[in-house]
Amino acid sequence: MRDWSERRTFHPGSLPCHMAINVLDLDVTKNCNLRCTYCFKGETVGSRRPCMSLDVAMAAIDWLIAASYSAEQLWVNLMGGEPLLAFPLVKQLVPYAKRKAASYGKALQFGCTTNLTLVNDEIAAFFRKWGMGWHCSIDGPPCVQDVERPGVGGRPSSARAERGVSYVLKDRPGAMARATVTPATVGHMFESVLYFEGLGFRNMGFALADENRWTGAHLAEFERQLGLIRRHARDDWYGKGVDREFGAFDYLIREHIAGNQHQFQCGAGRGTVLVDERGDIWPCHRWDGADLDSGSGGAWRFGNIFEDGFNHALHLALLERDKRACWKAECQTCSVSKVCAGGCPAANLALTGTIYAQDETNCEAARIAFRHAMRLHDELLGEKNPLFMRKFYSKDYRRQDSFSGPQDIAEPLSQKGASA
Amino acid sequence: MHPTSAQTSIIHSTQGGCIGWLDGQPPRLAFGATREVVVAALGEGAVGAGAAYTAPDDPLRLYLTGTPRWYLPTPEQLLAQVAETGRSDVCFIINATRGLDPLDSWRAVETWIRDCVDCSSRAQRPLRSSLFIETRLPHLPDGFRDLLCRLPGWCVVSVLDDASDASDSQRRQERAAEIVDLGIAVEAQMALAPSQSDRWIDLARAWRLATRGGNLRFVAPRVAAEHRANRARMPDPEEVAGFLAAVYESKVFDLWHTEPFATLLRCLCSGVATVPRCGTPNVASIRGGKLVLGCRSGSLECARIGPPPCCCDYAPLCDVITGACRARGSRPAKLDTAGAASAFCRALHVLVPRLLEELTVGARRQLFLADRGADERVRAVAREGRLVIRNERLPAGHAPTLQAGEDAAQRDAHMAEAIVRPVR
Numbered sequence: 001m002r003d004w005s006e007r008r009t010f011h012p013g014s015l016p017c018h019m020a021i022n023v024l025d026l027d028v029t030k031n032c033n034l035r036c037t038y039c040f041k042g043e044t045v046g047s048r049r050p051c052m053s054l055d056v057a058m059a060a061i062d063w064l065i066a067a068s069y070s071a072e073q074l075w076v077n078l079m080g081g082e083p084l085l086a087f088p089l090v091k092q093l094v095p096y097a098k099r100k101a102a103s104y105g106k107a108l109q110f111g112c113t114t115n116l117t118l119v120n121d122e123i124a125a126f127f128r129k130w131g132m133g134w135h136c137s138i139d140g141p142p143c144v145q146d147v148e149r150p151g152v153g154g155r156p157s158s159a160r161a162e163r164g165v166s167y168v169l170k171d172r173p174g175a176m177a178r179a180t181v182t183p184a185t186v187g188h189m190f191e192s193v194l195y196f197e198g199l200g201f202r203n204m205g206f207a208l209a210d211e212n213r214w215t216g217a218h219l220a221e222f223e224r225q226l227g228l229i230r231r232h233a234r235d236d237w238y239g240k241g242v243d244r245e246f247g248a249f250d251y252l253i254r255e256h257i258a259g260n261q262h263q264f265q266c267g268a269g270r271g272t273v274l275v276d277e278r279g280d281i282w283p284c285h286r287w288d289g290a291d292l293d294s295g296s297g298g299a300w301r302f303g304n305i306f307e308d309g310f311n312h313a314l315h316l317a318l319l320e321r322d323k324r325a326c327w328k329a330e331c332q333t334c335s336v337s338k339v340c341a342g343g344c345p346a347a348n349l350a351l352t353g354t355i356y357a358q359d360e361t362n363c364e365a366a367r368i369a370f371r372h373a374m375r376l377h378d379e380l381l382g383e384k385n386p387l388f389m390r391k392f393y394s395k396d397y398r399r400q401d402s403f404s405g406p407q408d409i410a411e412p413l414s415q416k417g418a419s420a
Numbered sequence: 421m422h423p424t425s426a427q428t429s430i431i432h433s434t435q436g437g438c439i440g441w442l443d444g445q446p447p448r449l450a451f452g453a454t455r456e457v458v459v460a461a462l463g464e465g466a467v468g469a470g471a472a473y474t475a476p477d478d479p480l481r482l483y484l485t486g487t488p489r490w491y492l493p494t495p496e497q498l499l500a501q502v503a504e505t506g507r508s509d510v511c512f513i514i515n516a517t518r519g520l521d522p523l524d525s526w527r528a529v530e531t532w533i534r535d536c537v538d539c540s541s542r543a544q545r546p547l548r549s550s551l552f553i554e555t556r557l558p559h560l561p562d563g564f565r566d567l568l569c570r571l572p573g574w575c576v577v578s579v580l581d582d583a584s585d586a587s588d589s590q591r592r593q594e595r596a597a598e599i600v601d602l603g604i605a606v607e608a609q610m611a612l613a614p615s616q617s618d619r620w621i622d623l624a625r626a627w628r629l630a631t632r633g634g635n636l637r638f639v640a641p642r643v644a645a646e647h648r649a650n651r652a653r654m655p656d657p658e659e660v661a662g663f664l665a666a667v668y669e670s671k672v673f674d675l676w677h678t679e680p681f682a683t684l685l686r687c688l689c690s691g692v693a694t695v696p697r698c699g700t701p702n703v704a705s706i707r708g709g710k711l712v713l714g715c716r717s718g719s720l721e722c723a724r725i726g727p728p729p730c731c732c733d734y735a736p737l738c739d740v741i742t743g744a745c746r747a748r749g750s751r752p753a754k755l756d757t758a759g760a761a762s763a764f765c766r767a768l769h770v771l772v773p774r775l776l777e778e779l780t781v782g783a784r785r786q787l788f789l790a791d792r793g794a795d796e797r798v799r800a801v802a803r804e805g806r807l808v809i810r811n812e813r814l815p816a817g818h819a820p821t822l823q824a825g826e827d828a829a830q831r832d833a834h835m836a837e838a839i840v841r842p843v844r
Contacts, residue, residue: 004597005626009633012674058601062633066674092601095569099603103574297805308671313809317800354801 007055010063013308014281018315020069023272025077025285026060028052028093029086030277034115034157036149038182038209040350041081041289047152051086052277054093056305060275061097063305065104074101074108077135079274079285084118087126094130111135115149116164117157124167134168134175136201140192144185162199169200176203176245182210183218189225193232197244205247211351211361219361223368230372238385250391252373255339257392262341269302269318269345279305283318286346293350300349321345321355334363336370479509479550483705493709495532495539499547501711505704508545512536513552522553526561537572551575554609556582557595568604577604581627582611582641589623593630600632607635611642612655612663620663621670628673637679638664657766664767668774684771 030041030049052060061076068074076097078090094110101108111133127134139145142158151157168175177196181189189206196204208214229246237244255262264270269283281302282288291300303310321342331337342348343358343366351359380388391397480502493501502510514522514529522529533551540547550573557579568575579596583589600606608627612620627636640654667673668681675681704713801808 004594004601004630007597007629007632009629011672013671058632066633066677096601096603099569100605103576103603103605105574291802294802295805296802296807299802299805299807300800311807313798314800314807317798317809320798321800349802356799 008059008306010059010066010305011308012066014063014303014305014310015067016302016310016315017312019270019319020071021064021067021271021273022071022073023075023077023267024060024064025079025272025274026052026057027079027081027274027276027285027288028057028083028089029081031085032081032115033085033117034082034149034151035154036180038148038180039289040209040286040347049081050277052089054089056275056277056279057089057093058096059279059305061093061100061108063275065101065106068106072106074106076108076110077285078110078112080113082115082118083112084114084123087118087123091126094126094132098130109133113137114164115157115161116168117151117160119164119167121167124171128171134172136165136168136175136177137180138165138177138196139179139185140188141195144188144192148180148182148185165199165201173200174203174245175201176205176247177201178247179204179206180209181206181222182208183213183215186218186221186225189222190228190232193229193246202243203245203247208362208365211347211359214361219364219368222365223372226368226372230376234376234379238380238387241387243387243391248369249373249376252339252370253377253392256374256377259338262339264321265341265344269315273302275305281305281310284346286344287349290346290350294353296349318345318355330363334367336363336366339370340366479511479548480505480507481511481513481703482711483513483515483703493706493711495536497709498706498711499536499540499543502547502704503543503545505711505713507547509548509550511550511552513554515554521556521558523555523558523561523564526564530561530563530567533567533571541572549573552578554578554580556580557592560595560598565599565602565604568599569602575604577606578609579606579631580609580611581623582613584613584615586616586619590626593626596627597630600630600634605634606631607637609637609639611639612660613641614655614659617655617659617663621666624667624673625670633674633677635677635679635682636673661767661770665770665774668771680767681771684768 029051031047031051032039032049064074064076080086083090090112097108097110109132110130112127113135115137126132137149138161139148142156145158145161146156149157149161151160165177177199179189179192179196185192192206193204226248230249233244233246233249236242266272266284268287272284274282274285274287276282276288280288281304282291283300283302287300290296291298300314301311302314331340334340342356343362345355347362348358349355351362377392482502499510512533537549540549549571551568551571552575555577557577568577577596577599579592581589581592583592596606596608608631610620610623610627616623624636624638638660664680667678668675673681676685704711706712796811799810801810
């Protein structure tokens, strides 16, 4: 038996009061078995970095349950480092969290952002049993993956990642392949889309990294690649009735149709926070790295779950953040302004030193993606493509996502055997 | 006032300060230092009616006394009887009473629960069942943890700590900690025995750790009413008040999960009428092998009998916190009930003014939000490792519109809920 008297519980003074938190990113370990060239966690991730203890992880769950107030649906995203390096902790934490939340009348859903290289039978079975979602970080074919996401010592990672994909898609066919694009790999984007399709992914998306190194030529290539993907989507997906989700296009088309003017890009620092291995609370999983990159010296930390003194003023400031308060002059005429929410605030902080200003590379990339998304929209709407109309103009369409699947909290009573 | 904000504020003055609440919502905070203020704020009906809590959606609370000689109907018969009441949720409450503990006869209890749950899942109209076990955790029998982990509904293990010495308490805490780490909710009922008053606060802290911040309930010791000598075993009201004040001031206890604070806060925020009392009309028990609706005192009329007279300023709260049963209130009060009422009544005089102060601070925060100008936003900037928060005006022509959007609506809803929590 562990010595329970050594355990710690969260401090009530660490709870927010301006808005409930219902999404928790949990850095279960800062260890990682890959050495991605662009990692936004920067120096915080590496070898022999601290892991979260079970006590901190459990206290973080207890904190979330308290901080969620009356919210009944909670989400926990296991992040890292590579969270599956901490699988022994995950195995104890997930049943604890699910049962604990259920006893408070809440449903808690786990997701895991993983590089896929460690997925095996045991892990896949555990995820299946507890209804956990997958978010797959994979960049593309071996020529991309092995260069941008090498293992320790430069070992290639693509074969291990591919093996992991087969486990994931068997249980979660809607799981997303989330690729990162750098100036070095932008020329492979379309190739990556075909590669992901070949692996069985139906849902994929790209995000930029190393923005400071992007030039006009790289952005021109980005435009060309998106053009290839758009034509592929039009002819081989919508044209043949093959349902695929492509992050940038689908999101922008939906927002355009809905006419949404988002004030916020995401829930970071509002209904979402990160708790790291020390119990420190940050606005999101990117923010501790962004704080470091921007030289903010920990100023963006909300507090610590074990200490009094949650930074309510900071929470209020993030709740009140309004993209229009920081519009650049060109925003007034920007084609994307109607669906732009000002970019990822953590990326903004890391790149421009302020959460309120987006860097020019991301602005231009957004404009390019919007152009292609609108062109695809117009083409498919013009021909009244059946899949397109059902997907974007019908209310009964159900999106595929990384989380659809079983939601167990307990084993059947009739099964004997220790579940603990 | 912020013209585009969904909320405005209303000021209500009490002796404890100004309290605001969201416009369009029923008053959430209304309490002063006198009964008149309570009555004025809540309405005579709410106070005088004794506030029987009626929530048809709540599960039927079925009390089962933990003895090995239960005269229980078969699961089929019982569930059929529950179904006849029109309920689809049932919570089995298994008590530790008269020195007997459900875990001492666990085999029988376990078999019965398993049969009930299996039977329920096979039924044409399945019942949702949950489990509340009150136990002193004398030991952890085989199969106990396994059953708790496999129950389809929620379950709560309520650990009664009326141990006479520290080592016995510690053993119960260790067992509780083991259950808590499985994710099972454990609440601790800590009896305030006068003989251990010097270590009440240590005991409370230990239970908080053992249960990982689970519900903590301070209760009066259960003593036999018929022995006058047992009066000495009831805690001194002043000591209880001092202890509760120490708990409050330590700031490490989540008051919303610590009784009697939680009930007090609910009363102050939502009114006495919203706080569950003895559970009527959602309570049932087994008598003569039959399911009988009604409170544990056996009277369906219990909610209609008037409260025991009390001239205390905090009578409505006092009544709720001590959980005085209406049916019992009409008879001579038992020693334990009277003793507990006296102890907690005194504690109320110490606590309520402070809670009111905290709630006032929370309300002021909200006013800060609501009073911001139409073209102002709070802005956070990190500067030389320090975070500077300041108001900033929006560019001309871009007036903020916190309208219809999902985020704004969610924020307002959450804020309405969050603002009633004490702010530290």
